[in-house]
Amino acid sequence: MTDSVVVLLIIMTFCLLFTSGCSQSLTKGQVFPRMYEERPVTILALPPVNKTTSPVAKEYVICTITEPLGNTGYNLLPIVITNEILKIEGLYDTEVINPTLYPQFRDLFNVDALLLTEIFSWDTSYYVIGGEVTVGLNYKLVSTHTGEELWKYSGAKTVDTTKKSEGGGLFGLAVALVETAVTTAATDYIPIAREINQSIFQNLPKGKYSPEHGLDRDDPVVIEKQ
Amino acid sequence: MKKRLLWIIPLFVITITACSQNQTGSYYWDKYSHTQYAYLKNPSLETLDRHITTLEKIISVSRQRGLKVPPGVYSELAMMKWLKHPEGDVSEYLLKEVNAYPESQEFINFLILNLFAGSEVHDEE
Numbered sequence: 001m002t003d004s005v006v007v008l009l010i011i012m013t014f015c016l017l018f019t020s021g022c023s024q025s026l027t028k029g030q031v032f033p034r035m036y037e038e039r040p041v042t043i044l045a046l047p048p049v050n051k052t053t054s055p056v057a058k059e060y061v062i063c064t065i066t067e068p069l070g071n072t073g074y075n076l077l078p079i080v081i082t083n084e085i086l087k088i089e090g091l092y093d094t095e096v097i098n099p100t101l102y103p104q105f106r107d108l109f110n111v112d113a114l115l116l117t118e119i120f121s122w123d124t125s126y127y128v129i130g131g132e133v134t135v136g137l138n139y140k141l142v143s144t145h146t147g148e149e150l151w152k153y154s155g156a157k158t159v160d161t162t163k164k165s166e167g168g169g170l171f172g173l174a175v176a177l178v179e180t181a182v183t184t185a186a187t188d189y190i191p192i193a194r195e196i197n198q199s200i201f202q203n204l205p206k207g208k209y210s211p212e213h214g215l216d217r218d219d220p221v222v223i224e225k226q
Numbered sequence: 227m228k229k230r231l232l233w234i235i236p237l238f239v240i241t242i243t244a245c246s247q248n249q250t251g252s253y254y255w256d257k258y259s260h261t262q263y264a265y266l267k268n269p270s271l272e273t274l275d276r277h278i279t280t281l282e283k284i285i286s287v288s289r290q291r292g293l294k295v296p297p298g299v300y301s302e303l304a305m306m307k308w309l310k311h312p313e314g315d316v317s318e319y320l321l322k323e324v325n326a327y328p329e330s331q332e333f334i335n336f337l338i339l340n341l342f343a344g345s346e347v348h349d350e351e
Contacts, residue, residue, distance in 0.1 A: 042329045056267075063263040067255050070296045075327045078298035080262065081305050081337070110332040190259050209294070209327075 025220030028205050034150045035205040036217060038143055040112035042075040043207075044082055044105055047092050048117035048137075056189070057122035061137065064193040065117070068201045073210025077109065099147055106144035113150055116140040121156055134158040135192055139200060155200045159192055253296040256283045271310070278306045297327050301334060308342060316342060 029036060048061045062079055069076050086092045091101075105111040121136030136156035143150050203221050206212040261280040265273040281303040288295045304319035320334050320342070 042333075059263060059266050063259045063266065066262075066296075066298070067253075067258060070298070071253060075297045075329050077330070077333055078302040078305070080266070080302055081298075084305075108332070108336060110329055190263060194259055209297070 025222065027218045028203070028221055029217030031221045032151045032205055034143070034148060035141075036214070038112070038145065038150060039208070039214075040074070040141070040143065040150065041208045042077065042110055042112050043069070043115055043141070044077045044109060044111040044113075045069070045079050045115040045117065046097060047083055047086060048119050049096065050119045050122075052119055052122040054119075054122040057119045057135075060122075060189045060193050061117060061119055061197075064190055064197050065115070067194060068198040069115070069204075071198075072201050072204050073207030073213055075207070075209065077111065099142075102142065102144045102147055111144050113141045113143055116142060120154075132158050132160050133189070133192065135189065135196055137193075137196055137200065141204075151204055153200050153203050155196050157192060157196045157199075252293060254284055254287045254291060254293055255296065256280050256287065258284065274306060274310060278303065278310070281306065295322075295326055297330075298323075300326065301330070301337065304342070305337075 141151040300323035304316035
């Protein structure tokens with residue numbers, strides 16, 4: 001009798017976990033239906049629009065999009081090369097590329113969708129006894145065939161760069177403050193930006209070169225708090 | 227009691243699997259982000275060579291592990307080698323890019339006509 005009660009309780013616990021913990025979210029198919037209708041294959045990532053005062057943000061984002069977006073299964077044209085082409089055409093530093101130009105990307109490069117990136121946060125902050133770095137990115141995927149938005153998502157991450165005071169008293173605190181400033185200033189943003197991009201692109205339906213292509217319609221989308 | 231509970235284990239595994247994150251991709255990237263950033267931030271022969279080394283390693287390790295080379299790597303290597311030796315022939319890498327990703331044919335043809343000298347590259351099927 002006791003064994004049966006224990007087994008029943010365990011089964012009920014798993015059922016609650018399965019139904020309440022895993023399937024309350026909206027799915028990719030529900031939130032991004034146009035992605036499954038158009039099924040873009042080749043993507044060109046336009047240069048990020050930098051809304052921050054950081055002069056380094058653009059290059060960091062450019063260099064950390066390729067891996068997570070490539071891993072999602074899309075044929076991402078090499079960003080280094082496409083940026084050079086856009087520089088030649090005078091389109092690298094423009095805040096917004098005119099949507100009337102979108103079909104030209106399709107005609108010239110067989111691109112199905114353009115990735116539009118906005119850097120809305122790239123801040124190093126210092127407070128009384130510590131520091132932190134915050135990176136925030138907005139993404140949008142636009143069809144070159146219809147001009148419509150296929151997918152959009154945004155994410156932000158804050159990293160604590162505070163160095164703990166190991167020595168005693170005011171001297172130890174002063175050392176910690178200097179170390180925090182140095183650490184924050186010398187922070188390697190690449191892993192931070194790459195991690196944010198990884199978490200954002202997990203919400204992108206898988207592309208042609210992913211084994212999960214077309215099979216992730218029911219995967220949950222993580223709705224970030226704004 | 228113990229025998230009855232054995233079947234709980236697969237149920238546990240199924241539940242945890244259902245709640246797990248999406249799997250990451252199966253490409254090999256080595257230090258791609260870092261060497262690319264170093265080159266963009268400070269273009270020099272040294273940073274160019276380091277990024278070329280990374281791209282070549284991605285290709286060789288991918289082959290060893292039976293993985294597909296990531297999209298754009300072959301053509302990026304062609305570009306980097308062409309920057310170092312503009313008189314060299316990079317058609318081998320452009321052909322491999324088209325073979326791996328046939329949708330890149332138009333893009334590669336654009337590169338050949340506007341950047342690299344040489345004849346058109348066609349996907350061999």
